[in-house]
Amino acid sequence: KAGVTQTPRYLIKTRGQQVTLSCSPISGHRSVSWYQQTPGQGLQFLFEYFSETQRNKGNFPGRFSGRQFSNSRSEMNVSTLELGDSALYLCASTLTVNTEAFFGQGTRLTVV
Amino acid sequence: QKEVEQNSGPLSVPEGAIASLNCTYSDRGSQSFFWYRQYSGKSPELIMSIYSNGDKEDGRFTAQLNKASQYVSLLIRDSQPSDSATYLCAVNMPPSSASKIIFGSGTRLSIRP
Numbered sequence: 001k002a003g004v005t006q007t008p009r010y011l012i013k014t015r016g017q018q019v020t021l022s023c024s025p026i027s028g029h030r031s032v033s034w035y036q037q038t039p040g041q042g043l044q045f046l047f048e049y050f051s052e053t054q055r056n057k058g059n060f061p062g063r064f065s066g067r068q069f070s071n072s073r074s075e076m077n078v079s080t081l082e083l084g085d086s087a088l089y090l091c092a093s094t095l096t097v098n099t100e101a102f103f104g105q106g107t108r109l110t111v112v
Numbered sequence: 113q114k115e116v117e118q119n120s121g122p123l124s125v126p127e128g129a130i131a132s133l134n135c136t137y138s139d140r141g142s143q144s145f146f147w148y149r150q151y152s153g154k155s156p157e158l159i160m161s162i163y164s165n166g167d168k169e170d171g172r173f174t175a176q177l178n179k180a181s182q183y184v185s186l187l188i189r190d191s192q193p194s195d196s197a198t199y200l201c202a203v204n205m206p207p208s209s210a211s212k213i214i215f216g217s218g219t220r221l222s223i224r225p
Contacts, residue, residue, distance in 0.1 A: 088155075
C-alpha cells in the first residue's frame with residue numbers, strides 16, 4: 001500500500017510569489033491535514049479537509065489556503081510569499097476521525 | 113497555556129536504560145493520543161497510539177495515559193543509539209467529529225553509548 005505522497009520535495013520561490021503544494025493520501029483515507037514545521041515554532045496545524053470540505057483551520061493568515069478533490073488528493077496554496085513562510089510543509093492522512101495520522105515526506109519551501 | 117506541552121530536552125539517557133518522555137494536554141475532552149518519532153530532516157513517524165486510560169505496550173515502547181491528570185507518557189526500554197531522535201506527543205482535539213491533531217514542541221532524546 002502506497003504511503004502519503006507529497007510533491008514537489010523542494011521548492012525555492014521569491015518573496016511575493018505564490019506556490020501550490022500537492023498531497024496524495026493513503027488509498028482509502030479521506031481526511032488530509034496540513035502542517036507547517038519550523039525550528040522555532042515546531043509543527044503547526046494549518047487545516048484539515050474531509051470529503052472536499054475544510055473542517056478545521058489553524059491560526060494562519062488568509063494567504064494560506066487549501067482544497068481537496070473528489071479523489072481525496074489535496075493542494076495547499078500560499079500567496080504573496082514572505083521570508084517567514086520558509087518551512088517544511090507536511091501533509092498527513094487519516095482513515096477516519098480520531099485515528100492515527102500518517103505523514104508524507106514533506107515539501108521543503110525556501111523563500112528568498 | 114499551550115494545548116500540548118512537552119519538555120524540550122535534550123534528555124540524555126545511557127544505552128540500555130529506560131527513557132521516559134512526558135506530555136500534558138489542556139483539553140479534557142481529548143480522546144486520542146499519539147507518539148511520533150522524528151529524525152533530523154525526516155517527517156514524523158507514528159510509534160504508538162493510545163485511547164484509554166492505562167498502559168499500552170508494543171515491543172520496547174510503552175505508552176501511558178491518565179485522562180484525569182491530562183497526562184501522557186512514553187517509556188522506551190533498553191534504549192538504543194538508534195532511538196536518538198525528537199519525540200512528538202500529539203493529541204486529537206475535540207470535537208471528536210473532526211480530526212485536529214495538535215503536536216507538542218517535541219523532546220529531543222539522546223542515547224549515549
